[in-house]
Amino acid sequence: MREERRVVLIVEDDVKLMDSIRTFLRRNGYQTICAETGQEALKQFYSHSLEIDIILLDVMLPELDGFEVLKSIRERSEVPIIITTAQESEEDQLKGLTYGADNYITKPFRLRVLLAYIENLLNRYYDYSKTIRFGDLIIELDNQKVMAGEREIPFTSKEFSLLLYLVKNRNKVLSREMILDSVWGFDYEGDFRTVDTFVKQIRKKLGDDCPYIQTVYGAGYCMKEG
Numbered sequence: 001m002r003e004e005r006r007v008v009l010i011v012e013d014d015v016k017l018m019d020s021i022r023t024f025l026r027r028n029g030y031q032t033i034c035a036e037t038g039q040e041a042l043k044q045f046y047s048h049s050l051e052i053d054i055i056l057l058d059v060m061l062p063e064l065d066g067f068e069v070l071k072s073i074r075e076r077s078e079v080p081i082i083i084t085t086a087q088e089s090e091e092d093q094l095k096g097l098t099y100g101a102d103n104y105i106t107k108p109f110r111l112r113v114l115l116a117y118i119e120n121l122l123n124r125y126y127d128y129s130k131t132i133r134f135g136d137l138i139i140e141l142d143n144q145k146v147m148a149g150e151r152e153i154p155f156t157s158k159e160f161s162l163l164l165y166l167v168k169n170r171n172k173v174l175s176r177e178m179i180l181d182s183v184w185g186f187d188y189e190g191d192f193r194t195v196d197t198f199v200k201q202i203r204k205k206l207g208d209d210c211p212y213i214q215t216v217y218g219a220g221y222c223m224k225e226g
């Protein structure tokens with residue numbers, strides 16, 4: 001694990017269990033964001049999608065169940081998700097994995113076992129060199145530096161956030177609504193033209209040598225090589 005504190009979104013309606021998980025993870029070097037309902041989980045995700053590294057998602061939730069939350073998040077992001085469930089049936093486990101969960105753990109569970117699940121998944125999912133490579137692009141996370149070959153490209157903070165979101169969700173068609181919610185935040189009052197304007201700016205900066213942002217007409221954008 002890299003030294004910086006990873007961010008875990010804990011979605012759990014059992015307040016006592018949520019507090020136990022939150023306290024344990026913080027003692028082990030993680031930052032946490034918490035939600036007790038399905039609706040609150042989506043609100044927290046939309047507000048902090050660029051910060052959240054992994055999600056612990058309970059299945060039995062008020063307002064929206066965990067499967068509905070999972071499907072909604074998967075439309076916007078490939079962030080690692082671990083389902084936590086009291087249901088031991090194979091059908092429920094397969095349902096979670098079919099909807100896009102990366103793993104599941106059955107309640108009751110030991111907190112040390114949960115931590116092992118989290119760390120194993122994070123180590124598989126993330127490149128802890130703090131550098132992301134995509135095609136000819138090199139993106140340095142610490143100093144928000146973007147290189148195309150030997151050429152350094154100046155990016156504003158918001159342009160960098162948008163590029164990072166597209167790269168993290170490479171090969172996935174992202175609607176303007178998804179992009180707006182994830183990069184600008186769920187409560188942003190602007191419209192979809194903001195996304196088009198920023199994509200145009202990024203394309204201009206990347207130039208013809210890095211034509212990775214593809215327009216999917218009637219759908220949105222997709223970050224793809226070739």
